[in-house]
Amino acid sequence: MSTWEYAPAPESREIAGLKPTYRPFIGGEFVDGTGEPLKSVNPATEEVLAEVGTASASDVDAAVKAARRAYDKAWRRMPGTERAKYLFRIARLIQERSRELAVLETLDNGKPIKESRDADVPTAAAHFFYHAGWADKLDYAGFGPDPQPLGVAGQIIPWNFPLLMLAWKIAPALATGNTVVLKPAETTPLTALVFAEICQQADLPPGVVNIVPGAGDIGAELVNHAGIDKIAFTGSTEVGKLIQRSVAGTPKRLTLELGGKAANVVFDDAPLDQAVEGIVNGIFYNQGHVCCAGSRLLAQESVVDELLEKLRYRVSTLRLGDPLDKNTDIGAINSAEQLAKIRELTESGVAEGAERWTSPCPVPERGFFFAPTVFSNVEQSMRIAREEIFGPVLSVLTFRTPAEAVAKANNTPYGLSAGIWTEKGSRILWMANRLRAGVVWANTFNRFDPTAPFGGYQESGFGREGGRTGLEGYLDV
Amino acid sequence: MSDNRISVAKTYKLYVDGKFPRSESGRTYPVTDSKGTFLANAAHASRKDVRDAVVAARKAFDGWSGATAYNRGQVLYRVAEMMEGRREQFAAEVAASEGLPSRKAQSVVDAAVDRWVWYAGWTDKIATVLGAANPVAGPYFSFTVPEPTGVVGVLAPQESSLLGLVSVVAPVLATGCTAVVVSSADRPLPAVTLSEVLATSDVPAGVVNVLTGRAGELGPWLASHGDVNAIDPTGAGPVGRVEIAREAAGTVKRVLAVPEDEPDWTRRPDIARLRRYLEPKTVWHPMGV
Numbered sequence: 001m002s003t004w005e006y007a008p009a010p011e012s013r014e015i016a017g018l019k020p021t022y023r024p025f026i027g028g029e030f031v032d033g034t035g036e037p038l039k040s041v042n043p044a045t046e047e048v049l050a051e052v053g054t055a056s057a058s059d060v061d062a063a064v065k066a067a068r069r070a071y072d073k074a075w076r077r078m079p080g081t082e083r084a085k086y087l088f089r090i091a092r093l094i095q096e097r098s099r100e101l102a103v104l105e106t107l108d109n110g111k112p113i114k115e116s117r118d119a120d121v122p123t124a125a126a127h128f129f130y131h132a133g134w135a136d137k138l139d140y141a142g143f144g145p146d147p148q149p150l151g152v153a154g155q156i157i158p159w160n161f162p163l164l165m166l167a168w169k170i171a172p173a174l175a176t177g178n179t180v181v182l183k184p185a186e187t188t189p190l191t192a193l194v195f196a197e198i199c200q201q202a203d204l205p206p207g208v209v210n211i212v213p214g215a216g217d218i219g220a221e222l223v224n225h226a227g228i229d230k231i232a233f234t235g236s237t238e239v240g241k242l243i244q245r246s247v248a249g250t251p252k253r254l255t256l257e258l259g260g261k262a263a264n265v266v267f268d269d270a271p272l273d274q275a276v277e278g279i280v281n282g283i284f285y286n287q288g289h290v291c292c293a294g295s296r297l298l299a300q301e302s303v304v305d306e307l308l309e310k311l312r313y314r315v316s317t318l319r320l321g322d323p324l325d326k327n328t329d330i331g332a333i334n335s336a337e338q339l340a341k342i343r344e345l346t347e348s349g350v351a352e353g354a355e356r357w358t359s360p361c362p363v364p365e366r367g368f369f370f371a372p373t374v375f376s377n378v379e380q381s382m383r384i385a386r387e388e389i390f391g392p393v394l395s396v397l398t399f400r401t402p403a404e405a406v407a408k409a410n411n412t413p414y415g416l417s418a419g420i421w422t423e424k425g426s427r428i429l430w431m432a433n434r435l436r437a438g439v440v441w442a443n444t445f446n447r448f449d450p451t452a453p454f455g456g457y458q459e460s461g462f463g464r465e466g467g468r469t470g471l472e473g474y475l476d477v
Numbered sequence: 478m479s480d481n482r483i484s485v486a487k488t489y490k491l492y493v494d495g496k497f498p499r500s501e502s503g504r505t506y507p508v509t510d511s512k513g514t515f516l517a518n519a520a521h522a523s524r525k526d527v528r529d530a531v532v533a534a535r536k537a538f539d540g541w542s543g544a545t546a547y548n549r550g551q552v553l554y555r556v557a558e559m560m561e562g563r564r565e566q567f568a569a570e571v572a573a574s575e576g577l578p579s580r581k582a583q584s585v586v587d588a589a590v591d592r593w594v595w596y597a598g599w600t601d602k603i604a605t606v607l608g609a610a611n612p613v614a615g616p617y618f619s620f621t622v623p624e625p626t627g628v629v630g631v632l633a634p635q636e637s638s639l640l641g642l643v644s645v646v647a648p649v650l651a652t653g654c655t656a657v658v659v660s661s662a663d664r665p666l667p668a669v670t671l672s673e674v675l676a677t678s679d680v681p682a683g684v685v686n687v688l689t690g691r692a693g694e695l696g697p698w699l700a701s702h703g704d705v706n707a708i709d710p711t712g713a714g715p716v717g718r719v720e721i722a723r724e725a726a727g728t729v730k731r732v733l734a735v736p737e738d739e740p741d742w743t744r745r746p747d748i749a750r751l752r753r754y755l756e757p758k759t760v761w762h763p764m765g766v
Contacts, residue, residue, distance in 0.1 A: 240729060451613055
């Protein structure tokens with residue numbers, strides 16, 4: 001039998017329309033930030049993509065003031081029907097520029113082009129389209145007649161889904177009548193600044209959206225700024241706790257979407273081939289840089305050997321490499337720092353006695369890559385079972401009874417997501433009822449939709465994004 | 478009955494895990510009426526009592542959150558029934574604690590009874606109001622249900638010793654959460670009597686635990702406790718609330734936003750308190766043949 005090799009199928013990087021420099025967006029204009037410029041790097045090649053101007057404390061102040069002016073003078077007074085049309089325009093502009101945004105996202109983030117093209121960008125557009133429709137229907141959202149916006153929202157987003165997280169933040173804020181100052185992640189600021197251009201093309205009133213690139217110190221400036229009414233943060237639990245502490249005792253509202261250590265529970269009656277696809281999607285999607293990744297596989301003891309065999313075979317067929325190649329399944333780790341963290345935790349797994357298996361796939365010499373890895377014989381006490389790795393590393397544990405599966409799944413301070421694989425409907429609902437997690441996927445994994453609320457229990461944060469429920473975080477109710 | 482009969486005075490104790498223990502610390506403090514006349518010695522709860530109460534509340538959570546909404550509604554209604562039978566006693570305690578004329582105290586008690594009834598009716602409706610079937614763009618059935626967040630620490634209002642207390646505890650129970658309550662420090666007697674009502678109202682042991690003592694002392698322990706999921710800082714006062722909120726950040730607790738001063742508890746509540754103690758859970762399943 002002959003084997004057919006894949007031919008390279010790279011998307012053209014020219015489509016990204018990469019510019020040598022990008023600048024902060026404040027009060028409807030691109031301005032020279034007075035912070036130290038940063039260089040955004042392509043994690044797949046380690047080459048510098050562009051120089052990005054960053055905000056200083058005074059730029060943050062200017063952005064908050066611009067947002068306040070826009071709130072007082074334009075946005076809060078505008079009828080919902082008109083606000084809605086701006087959001088519909090933005091949704092359309094994202095769709096029109098989707099190819100450019102997808103390529104740029106892949107260059108800046110390292111994720112496979114098929115993911116940015118088929119998931120990140122279309123879902124970002126969908127979020128604006130969905131929330132646009134809410135802008136003039138808030139009376140029907142279940143928070144009483146005429147619910148009021150909060151004012152100026154400070155929003156801080158992570159590097160794993162740069163444009164999509166921006167959409168999750170900005171779309172509901174604007175639909176409910178707030179204005180925003182958003183800080184993209186230090187390593188992935190580019191699509192947010194193209195989004196700023198889209199705001200200009202949509203003729204959005206100046207100051208309604210402000211984008212201030214920078215590192216954690218600029219995030220802290222935003223969190224602590226007295227002119228901010230609401231903070232929305234997506235990122236690590238560690239930083240989330242710092243933010244919650246910072247805003248304690250102030251009138252600022254807060255929503256947090258933090259880390260996770262999701263259990264993906266596979267029962268012995270599950271369709272195993274389908275489950276394997278779901279497990280792979282759960283932990284290797286976006287290089288495992290997903291807060292709701294199914295990073296703990298709980299397999300029923302009677303099927304664990306068969307499951308592991310199928311899983312290892314399937315993972316060994318995943319193609320790792322050039323994120324711009326349309327056949328690539330696993331792209332680059334977003335930064336050297338993150339790669340070091342993944343390596344450190346992986347080494348701890350070996351040191352603590354878990355059995356490591358790593359895909360024999362070729363790994364490019366340049367760029368930040370990590371071959372998909374599966375640990376078996378994992379104990380609950382091990383760091384790889386407790387800590388969020390945020391990389392393509394799966395920890396496999398076992399259970400015998402449904403009650404034991406629930407106990408192990410819930411044995412974590414997190415509570416963002418969980419997965420269930422079984423053919424038995426009553427067991428799915430029994431499990432879904434008992435899993436302490438904000439999102440439960442049964443016989444599927446990693447599904448997202450603007451109509452479906454997303455967010456965590458416990459130390460995975462509070463508040464929801466999406467759906468009617470998601471509006472609450474931006475309304476004074 | 479002879480006029481010179483010596484009455485039997487009640488020992489006011491804590492309510493933890495369905496029992497009435499003294500404070501583990503052995504401490505008590507004198508409670509007076511609004512004019513300064515001695516009423517009783519109340520148990521002065523300690524950090525250890527807080528921890529015991531959290532253990533009891535956690536143990537009770539699976540059963541209470543897993544009970545049917547209909548069942549929880551009936552239990553809450555039963556609390557109202559039991560309170561109704563003790564109206565005179567509650568009115569006397571509220572009048573003494575808050576210095577109210579007896580007619581006013583009576584109407585406060587009536588409002589407290591009615592509040593249980595109001596929340597009893599919510600248990601089997603709130604999921605309909607806050608839940609959803611999500612029209613996702615794909616071949617999946619997706620629904621969202623609100624579920625109880627867990628153990629809630631409640632620092633009850635300092636002024637309104639009964640109506641305020643019921644107004645902050647009943648919504649916790651209605652959602653299926655369990656509670657560790659610190660009563661008003663200077664006006665704790667109605668809270669202890671309410672505990673006796675709860676103990677005889679089919680509320681399972683540990684679902685509500687009532688500690689008498691100082692919110693300023695006990696609140697930070699509740700706020701930093703790793704097995705408490707949410708906290709209502711009402712009774713901590715504006716300064717104490719800042720410390721509570723800071724402590725709560727260490728475990729990402731839900732901290733209720735409360736007004737600076739105690740609100741008018743006689744006003745009809747809305748469902749904001751129910752919302753705060755509920756976690757929307759979204760479930761997905763593929764559709765296909």
